[in-house]
Amino acid sequence: MVDIGIIGLAKSGKTTVFSALTGGKKGTGGAVVNVGVVKVPDNRLNILADIFHPRKVVSAEVTYHDIEASAQVALKEKGISGQLLAQLSNVDALINVVRAFSDDSIPHMEGSLDVGRDIATIDLELAFSDLAIIERRLQRIDTSLKGAKQTEKQALLQEQLMLGKFKTELENNVPIRELQLSPAEFRAVANYQFLTAKPLLILVNIGEDQLSQVISIENDQKSQYVRPQCSLIALCGELEMELAQLDENAASGFQAEFGIQESGLGRAIKQSYGLLGLISFLTVGSDEVRAWTIRNGTNALKAASKIHSDIERGFIRAEVISYQNLMDCGSLSESRKKGLLRLEGKDYIVQDGDVINFLFNV
Ligand SMILES: Nc1nc2c(ncn2[C@@H]2O[C@H](COP(=O)(O)OP(=O)(O)OP(=O)(O)O)[C@@H](O)[C@H]2O)c(=O)[nH]1
Ligand SMILES: [Mg+2]
Known part of the structure; x- marks a missing residue:
């Protein structure tokens, strides 16, 4: 099971994108976190089913977590609140929904549209959260070192060194996902569940009026914001949500009308898979044919x-x-x-x- 957290500034379109991804169902309004499971399309399963005639066919699934901006506000001053941190630290990757659509009836929390600024704001909030974890752990290491036996000391000093390195990088705006880690560091990072260590997909949420330029907008922003383990996609959340609510025929007619080649959503799912380095292995039998998701x-x-x-x-x-x-x-x-x-x-x-x-x- 793969979990992806949808984050972003207030009113950037997180719930809209979540609804589109999870098949157009309206999110449960007011909940801090909406959770939805999406089947990963895989044609190999259908072909294997024709050979093995299993009782059931089970697709790989991705779980999306849509996190309310109000729950993220705590990030600003004192790091992420406990509940949100628990939710976020368990996901395998993050999608940052950034607002690019203009709509005067929906005020932007920063007063204007600025994709670069909003990306930087979220990056900073994630870095704050990691720095807070690092500070706490460094303090504890300091205390432990005082009474530590020689044998324990070595490991503690090593951890102290590693965390010090991460801290310096984060203070220089370098997220942990961009660092070249040794195998030992890699394991340690997985234990801490650092937020800046998670692969990140920036989803630029454009307006309906920008649809005809989606490719050029996406290419332009990719050239500015794509980094190691961080990719970018532009789509119109509102339109994708409407498409997700239609049946297949109506949806393709609609897509043709807007001159869209492939649903932005399909691209988003694929991109998040690629970004995560995810692959599927398959199991077959008369009981079930099934896809299982693992990291490459x-x-x-x-x-x-x-x-x-x-x-x-x-x-x-x-x-x-x-x-x-x-x-x-x-x-x-x-x-x-x-x-x-x-x-x-x-x-x-x-x-x-x-x-x-x-x-x-x-
Ligand atoms: N015009 C336009 N409006 C959009 C688009 N995406 C979202 N909106 C509108 O923006 C408003 C906020 O969208 P939501 O999806 O609720 O945003 P959110 O990020 O979940 O908001 P919070 O959870 O409150 O932070 C809603 O009124 C949406 O209809 C879009 O692509 N185009
Ligand atoms: Mg929302």
């Missing part, structure tokens, strides 16, 4: 844990075949005959489209 670079043991902790604990081997090889052979038994069904160990790096059967023992 995940080993077989970790992939197994996605399905069940028992499979991870009792892991023996993974029987693996690529989707393409399976298609070429037409069936698992034929694949086995041709020797294309491989046995892999715990450390095997799972590839996108691998069809896997985990052998385990509990």
Whole structure:
């Protein structure tokens, strides 16, 4: 399961984008966080279903969390409030919805439209939150160092050094996601759940009147704001929400009318997948055909844990075949005959489209 948090300044269109992503359902007004699950379209599942005739087909899913700006206000003075921090620190990536649409009836909290300024404001708020975590931890390390045994000291000093480095970078406006981390630092970052370490998609929410220039707006802003692990997309949230509420035929007619090639939403989902470095592995059988989402670079043991902790604990081997090889052979038994069904160990790096059967023992 992948979780993406939708953040941004007040009235930037977060709930509108959330509603579009989650199929046009209106958000539950007044809730601090709207949560919606979206199925990731994957045609390989349909084709595998034709071969295996499973009882059910299960798509990979992404959960979007739409976070009210009012809940984010606390960010400004004293860092993110506890509840919001808990919600945000659990997501795998962030979407920052930035307002570019003009509408005099909806006042901008800063008084004017300025995409660059609004991007910087949110970056700063995320950095503040991380700096607060770092300060607290550094203080605790200081205290621990006083009474620490020689053996504990080494680890504490190392952590102190790393956090000091992050602090300097953040103070120079460099988010943690842009740093080259050692494997040990990478693990530590995952533990802390730093917000500036999360991949970021900037979603520029343009007005209906700007639709004809969407490509040039997007290219122009990409050239200014795209950074490592941070990409950008421009779309009209309001229009996407309306499209999401229509059936497929009506939607494509509507799209043609506005001269849109591909739904901005489809692009947004794909981009957030690419940005996150996400891939899917597949499981097949008469019970279910299913896609599982993992990060690119995940080993077989970790992939197994996605399905069940028992499979991870009792892991023996993974029987693996690529989707393409399976298609070429037409069936698992034929694949086995041709020797294309491989046995892999715990450390095997799972590839996108691998069809896997985990052998385990509990
Ligand atoms: N014209 C226009 N209006 C939009 C667009 N996107 C959102 N709006 C309007 O802007 C207002 C705020 O949109 P929301 O989606 O509620 O914004 P939000 O960021 O969730 O707001 P808060 O949660 O209150 O911070 C609503 O009245 C929307 O209809 C857009 O692309 N074009
Ligand atoms: Mg909202």
